[in-house]
Amino acid sequence: MSFEKQFDNPFRIEISFHKVIEALEEIAMSDVDFRANYAKGLLAEVAKVPELRTGISDLSKISEHAELIRHLLADLFPTALSKNEIKAVTIPFHQIIFNHTERFQNILLNAGPDFDMGIRDFDEHQFYVMSSCMILKFYYGYDVDFARPVFYDIPEADGSVKHYRILYNADFLEIFKTDDAPDITPEDIALLIDNFDNFDLWKEKFPVDSWILRGFGIMNLYDNTVESAVSLLKESLLTTEKKRDENDTDVLQGIFRSIFKIRNLRLGFAEFHPEEQKFRVANFGSHIPSVLLGGKMERPYEEICGCSMDELVTDAKYLAISDVKKFAEDFPEEKDFANHLLSQDVQSCIFAPIMKNGRVLGVFEVVSSVPKELNSINANKLDFVLPFITDTMDRYYSEKQNYIDAIIQKEYTAIHPSVYWKFREEADLHTIPENADKPFREIIFKDVYPMYGQIDIKGSSVARNEAMQRDLKLQIEMLLNLLRDLSKRHKLPLIEQHLFELEKMEGQILESLKADSESIVQNYIFNEIHPMLDHFRSDAQIAKKIGQYESQLDPAINMVYKERKNFDDTLSLINKKMAAVLDKKQEEAQEFFPHYYERFKTDGVEHNLYIGASIAPKKAYNPIYLDNLRLWQLQAMCDLEIEYFRLRPGLPYELDVTSLILVYSVPISIRFRMDEKRFDVDGTYNARYEVVKKRIDKSHIKGTGERIVQAGKITIVYSQNQEEAEYRRYIRLLQYKNRLGNNVESFEVEDLQGVTGLRALRVEVLYQVTPDGENYTFDDLVKELDLKP
Structure with a gap:
């Protein structure tokens, strides 16, 4: 049977070790006896399987002769390096992989039986074009640069994902043209290099199975987890708000779990508002929780902070706590902060200030439910990623400020969008250095037709005065009743004086309300009546009546304000x-x-x-x-x-x-x-x-x-x-x-x-x-x- 195809391919694949066999034949003819004898013995075994030289197109032959192939490739796969190197035989960009090193086999074993060995973000179009570019370079000698970083994302047994960069060695590959392959002219090459996206054109110039790829390639992997995770982080953070979804937090969490190699790692972020000295929930993209806030929308700084938090915000240093329980024991003054963390199953944590231009934008949180997993040493891994997070936060706050400015422009200023272009045009002129000191020109629009309309409250002034009149009348009547009760228990001439003056005020208000009537009554009550009532609060019965009176007052102005409100x-x-x-x-x-x-x-x-x-x-x-x-x-x-x-x-x-x-x-x-x-x-x-x-x-x-x-x-x-x-x-x-x-x-x-x-x-x-x-x-x-x- 032929090799299974992942995608359509311009190549017919023939796995051949002819170059290795030819090298062995030279060794067999050498003067070094032990080398020559080994090569002769190995060649004798190889001669029994001629397909190893002429080309294997049946995958079962690879499995059948796996041991012989391993010995044949021993110089390329040294036994001493098998536990260190991540290496295998492959055909570039294909899923044909065999003769793994021991370390590579262990990695695949840990990934589990359901793991599918596929290159990250590699589709049929890219596969076909890159295969065709191999023909242009190695057969036609056209130096087309088709190289691009390719990666495998392979899960670990603990659920974390490692990222491996793939390097190909094509020294043992040869490309042959068949009769079905059309000749590629310089004009074709000029057309192809300008039409990467034209899949049909590439298939036309390089038909399926029209070329032979003979030999084998060697694939080397190296652990690129941190660098790759940082790259994925940048890609995720650069995604526009509209393209983000509710899975973004999970994606970021997965990236940081790869960086720190911690399965249960959690992330958080809290905005910091220095003007109000508060931490708040951040609302960019999908919702990101915060252990500092503990489920609240906002918390005052002093409610959270201890000495450690002061250092975090003021000095802009990482706060790494490897064991929160021990931290509480060693620093009693931090006990409340430690208990706040422990209540959320945070046993070790790192808090990193996000700063831009000397301003703290917020605090990035990395936490774990296992003590010692996070500490001051692995906190330094954040040095790789915080610059990207900082730039993203800064961009978010800039966009947010622009949005706020747009709201202010719309709701609070007179610059309507229809004339905004004129103001922008004038302001733009003053961004030119030589115009910076020139006076601003006046904004004038000539020959416009005005239109005016209003929907007005009928008799609003009268209605407002009537509301004021009813409020003042009600408050004076309440005070008159209160003073009458007071005069029965305390025979003081001053109470009679106040009764007389309040009755006179009530008559004047009912007869005609003047512009200063409200302020006269209010000043009199505040300066004369209320201080006197305070004196009689020791009388239990009077105090009860005073309380009933005060319950009718608006607490903001300490006056009856029902009708006016x-x-x-x-x-x-x-x-x-x-x-x-x-x-x-x-x-x-x-x-x-x-x-x-x-x-x-x-x-x-x-x-x-x-x-x-x-x-x-x-x-x-x-x-x-x-x-x-x-x-x-x-x-x-x-x-x-x-x-x-x-x-x-x-x-x-x-x-x-x-x-x-x-x-x-x-x-x-x-x-x-x-x-x-x-x-x-x-x-x-x-x-x-x-x-x-x-x-x-x-x-x-x-x-x-x-x-x-x-x-x-x-x-x-x-x-x-x-x-x-x-x-x-x-x-x-x-x-x-x-x-x-x-x-x-x-x-x-x-x-x-x-x-x-x-x-x-x-x-x-x-x-x-x-x-x-x-x-x-x-x-x-x-x-x-x-x-x-």
Whole structure:
């Protein structure tokens, strides 16, 4: 039978020892009698098996004549070195291996009967190309460098894996061309060296079984475990976050077990935050546990540290403990730290600080449940690997910082992504050394069309004052009841004085709340009432009543804060939800055409939009994008109104909202104000737009006392007839889509300071469409659900 093929092969394999036999024939003819006699005797035995010279293609012949082959190769496999060398006869890159040294046989025996002898990361394509390259080099003499490191990963009896580098000796191999092999021309070689990945081309030029590989090769292995493990570690650490999976920790653990030759070795890592003096769980890649943290997400440094940990973090030295129990006995001051380790079955351990540019990034942990397995000697093996871990940690923290900066950029600054390119362009100029001292140029976008909208809390100032009034009234009444009880037990004129003053304050608050009313009442209670109450805590009955009073106070400010808290929470919830909805919809709107967007949370949510060719100069701008954005804005305001009505039943404080859109068809310029770190309109002429924005929502319908904004309706303020016509078209579309009601009001807006001639449309929002097609306006729902308007 022929040799079994692992893959398709351009070679027909013939194992032949003709070169060794020829060398023996020369020795047999030499003058050294004992050598000649040995060679003659061995040649006589070889002559009985002619296939040893002509070529063996049947694997069974190798096994049948194994003893004779061993003697034939005795000069190449000295008996004295059999227990030291890891060596065997092979054909390069093939799984034909025999005549192992004793050490090699023991390694395979320890690997177990199920071990498959395969080269690491070696596929059919690589095998075929490298076999073909052997032909190019040894037959055609073309010096193609096909050498690459190849490895065997062979398990040990204890479960650890050792990595062996394979070295081939091909001195005893010859290559012969058959009639089936096409001639390889220089043009073919030029084509092949540029097409490594074209598997079909290699098979075309070197067909299967078209060449003969005769002879044998010698394979030498050397233990490359540490170097190979370090290489695998680098490969694993360089893998991008997206490609990592939950097995990464197991892979790393296997690598370190190979390096330290410890079967039960475990790894850990804890981030160190010097600003807060805390250790925290690291969240990069898959989850890596930490024995320092002991299952917690974070722990203060002082909770863990002893003198040894101080040395670890401060002096950046390895902390190696070979026997944790003995460590606790020898250093009583470290007992808590040692018990913390023992509770996690850590009997020996190494802690290594990960440092970059003088900063401790974290602590790398190598631990074992067997005493003495880890110690100060094998801790030095970390010198090989810590630089790679340090670079990986540094890269991770850099990426993390970039991500944090991106969040800050998005959530906390005025530099919107649509205009970020302009800031980057300017900053990039200042990275050139000769520009470093030049002043920064102002960022200006000319000829952009502004759009403004707001969803505002109706009567927020009044609602806030009412909440304050109720809180102050409740606290004063509680104090009045407490002081009345106190005056019955302690007849002091001062108590009567406080009763009189509190009753007067209550009357003033109920009559009219002033700007300083809250601070006056609060100062009086803090400076006059509370100190007096503290004096009477020795009276058990009064102390009980004082405790009941204090239980109604907010611990943060020591005042009744129930109604104001409900109001603040409601305002915060409305703003957060409205801003989130608007931001989400803005992401979709940016797909139409890039435009600048900013929003502000006040008593409601305001937003500014600016669109124009200067915002995205690399894209073709058309006025259709402005029309599209205006329609989008109107739809977005409908969505915000509907979202608020869904939110309203669950709010702790009952409030209404009003919606407003300001239409402005004259292009303006906006400039980034360096001192304020935000965009503003540029120039006196453009300031008219800002004046309108700031005053329009509080204005009235001309000739009346009615506000232009109302709950349940969207008000659209404009100044030109074509703007009215445009928005009436949008309204008709949204009416058709059951988003807006049929009732559209039109009126003039009262004159503002320096601004006249404004007009407005006001249209109802439809909040719900029932299965039978019935639409509800805000007023309908208020009546239906018996809500307070």
